[in-house]
Amino acid sequence: MTSLDTRPALVHAPSATDGEWWRHAVIYQVYPRSFADGSGDGIGDLPGITSRLPHLAELGVDAVWLSPFYRSPQADAGYDVADYRAVDPLFGTLDDFDALLLRAHDLGLRVIVDLVPNHTSDEHVWFEAAMAAGPGSAERERYLFREGRGPAGELPPNNWQSIFGGPAWTRVADGQWYLHLFDSRQPDLNWEHPEVRSEFEDVLRFWLDRGVDGFRIDVAHGMVKEPGLPDWDGHVSMIEGSDDAASPEDAVSGAGNQGPMFDQDGVHEIYRAWNRVLAQYAGDRALVAEAWVEPLSRLARYVRPDEMQQAFNFAFLATLWDAPALRSVIEASYVTADSVGAPTTWVLSNHDVVRHASRLGLAEAGSRPNGIGHGDEQPDEELGLRRARAATLLMLGLPGSAYLYQGEELGLPDHTALPDQLRQDPAFFRTGGAERGRDGCRVPLPWAADEAGFGFSPTGVTWLPQPASWAAYALDAQRGVAGSTYETYRGALALRRAEHLGTGGLTWDNAFGDEVIAFENRDVLVVANLGADPVELPVGLTVLASSGDLPDATTLPGDTTIWARRA
Numbered sequence: 090m091t092s093l094d095t096r097p098a099l100v101h102a103p104s105a106t107d108g109e110w111w112r113h114a115v116i117y118q119v120y121p122r123s124f125a126d127g128s129g130d131g132i133g134d135l136p137g138i139t140s141r142l143p144h145l146a147e148l149g150v151d152a153v154w155l156s157p158f159y160r161s162p163q164a165d166a167g168y169d170v171a172d173y174r175a176v177d178p179l180f181g182t183l184d185d186f187d188a189l190l191l192r193a194h195d196l197g198l199r200v201i202v203d204l205v206p207n208h209t210s211d212e213h214v215w216f217e218a219a220m221a222a223g224p225g226s227a228e229r230e231r232y233l234f235r236e237g238r239g240p241a242g243e244l245p246p247n248n249w250q251s252i253f254g255g256p257a258w259t260r261v262a263d264g265q266w267y268l269h270l271f272d273s274r275q276p277d278l279n280w281e282h283p284e285v286r287s288e289f290e291d292v293l294r295f296w297l298d299r300g301v302d303g304f305r306i307d308v309a310h311g312m313v314k315e316p317g318l319p320d321w322d323g324h325v326s327m328i329e330g331s332d333d334a335a336s337p338e339d340a341v342s343g344a345g346n347q348g349p350m351f352d353q354d355g356v357h358e359i360y361r362a363w364n365r366v367l368a369q370y371a372g373d374r375a376l377v378a379e380a381w382v383e384p385l386s387r388l389a390r391y392v393r394p395d396e397m398q399q400a401f402n403f404a405f406l407a408t409l410w411d412a413p414a415l416r417s418v419i420e421a422s423y424v425t426a427d428s429v430g431a432p433t434t435w436v437l438s439n440h441d442v443v444r445h446a447s448r449l450g451l452a453e454a455g456s457r458p459n460g461i462g463h464g465d466e467q468p469d470e471e472l473g474l475r476r477a478r479a480a481t482l483l484m485l486g487l488p489g490s491a492y493l494y495q496g497e498e499l500g501l502p503d504h505t506a507l508p509d510q511l512r513q514d515p516a517f518f519r520t521g522g523a524e525r526g527r528d529g530c531r532v533p534l535p536w537a538a539d540e541a542g543f544g545f546s547p548t549g550v551t552w553l554p555q556p557a558s559w560a561a562y563a564l565d566a567q568r569g570v571a572g573s574t575y576e577t578y579r580g581a582l583a584l585r586r587a588e589h590l591g592t593g594g595l596t597w598d599n600a601f602g603d604e605v606i607a608f609e610n611r612d613v614l615v616v617a618n619l620g621a622d623p624v625e626l627p628v629g630l631t632v633l634a635s636s637g638d639l640p641d642a643t644t645l646p647g648d649t650t651i652w653a654r655r656a
């Protein structure tokens with residue numbers, strides 16, 4: 090970790106122009122089943138999203154990323170796709186999608202959709218054909234079917250474990266086994282197969298032709314496996330929901346430890362081909378990698394000029410609430426992204442991790458438990474929210490592109506006491522409940538404090554129950570209320586845009602001590618006090634934004650961030 094005294098001040102130089110939208114965009118993740126329900130069945134849908142798009146325009150984000158809404162048996166909440174070109178009836182129709190896209194574009198919002206190329210659903214026609222055709226058939230070649238080990242092939246072909254728990258192989262009736270890095274209902278595709286490659290290029294074109302602005306690529310580091318699928322005794326780190334986060338040192342400079350199923354060099358050829366597909370379309374379309382790889386220099390390889398445009402910076406999300414560690418990750422993020430001319434990205438919450446308002450209220454602030462339930466340590470809700478707001482204001486002050494997860498603009502915590510019998514995440518079932526899973530961060534949003542289901546659905550039905558405490562977080566309880574989390578986000582997003590902070594630079598200001606992260610981005614000074622004690626601010630600052638109340642003009646309380654201009 091770099092110490093305060095030896096650190097060079099200028100880490101990242103500002104750009105003269107804003108450049109392509111994805112270099113600086115704030116992108117809001119919509120998790121369709123939990124955003125807004127138009128039909129009244131308790132599950133969010135595309136018409137529900139369209140009806141609430143004005144909220145996102147008012148909030149001031151630049152783009153929306155939609156998690157999967159494709160035809161799917163929902164074994165992994167839509168990340169098990171049965172038809173990549175169809176909308177699941179649960180969420181609406183293709184016409185509903187077109188209407189959503191049109192409305193978003195009218196409101197000045199770009200739209201990114203999710204692409205899930207590592208695996209299909211077991212209900213995809215290819216997998217059904219593979220099951221019907223049997224061993225040795227061409228149909229099986231599109232997936233990773235193998236004979237088992239042991240005298241009667243009764244042992245899996247290798248020792249890989251599923252990321253959701255249990256073996257990564259399932260045996261079928263004829264004795265063969267197929268690989269699934271996730272649930273058994275998500276068979277991995279064979280990316281050495283030319284038909285798999287051409288099919289996904291075609292799927293990209295299908296959505297590009299409809300007008301989408303880009304794709305978030307699921308498990309972007311997983312499609313190509315080491316030839317021979319060798320045994321591996323390591324365990325997968327930097328995965329969704331894991332508390333096995335890399336240390337900041339590993340994220341910054343570690344040797345990488347992803348094993349033979351992840352981050353293989355061959356994956357980059359796929360992204361170069363996709364880059365060429367996108368280049369045939371006008372309008373700066375973008376690819377963003379969901380790649381849990383370390384160190385950051387490996388991640389930078391996904392965003393070389395002829396590959397993807399962005400990669401999620403999970404090293405930032407995985408870092409504890411600790412100023413030296415965060416400074417180190419922030420600095421390394423710029424150094425590595427700048428080395429390939431890509432924008433840095435920032436993210437604190439998504440549908441796979443405990444929301445940052447809850448993680449930051451844990452005794453080990455910022456740690457990542459695999460979900461939180463009854464009997465587990467319960468976060469300090471007030472402290473978690475205070476820190477979450479400070480973390481967000483720090484993040485939005487950083488140049489680059491930032492991702493927000495639906496509901497964080499309301500300060501939502503996870504549902505940390507969901508009854509186990511209501512849980513749906515396959516990770517909960519495949520680990521026998523040892524992992525609580527990700528349902529706690531996927532609870533339907535509260536829009537109206539006094540309505541049934543907090544206004545999520547016209548019938549009041551919600552597919553997961555909302556905590557009663559969420560009345561205070563509802564949008565209508567915060568809109569227009571000065572100092573509310575919603576208005577703090579809105580104000581910060583407006584300032585970020587007006588001051589061009591997304592394409593600004595980062596120059597450390599070392600005057601505040603080790604517990605404080607302070608830097609200048611253009612002429613905005615960002616000061617985040619991660620310690621518990623107040624720190625003194627220079628005289629004459631004009632405070633532009635603050636994550637919490639300030640007692641006076643020269644004191645910055647603990648767990649608080651400000652944006653300010655010097656006299």
Ligand code: NOJ
Binds near residue numbers: 308
């Ligand atoms: C990452 C997605 O974000 C997660 O929700 C999903 O379960 C896995 N990939 C498998 O598709």
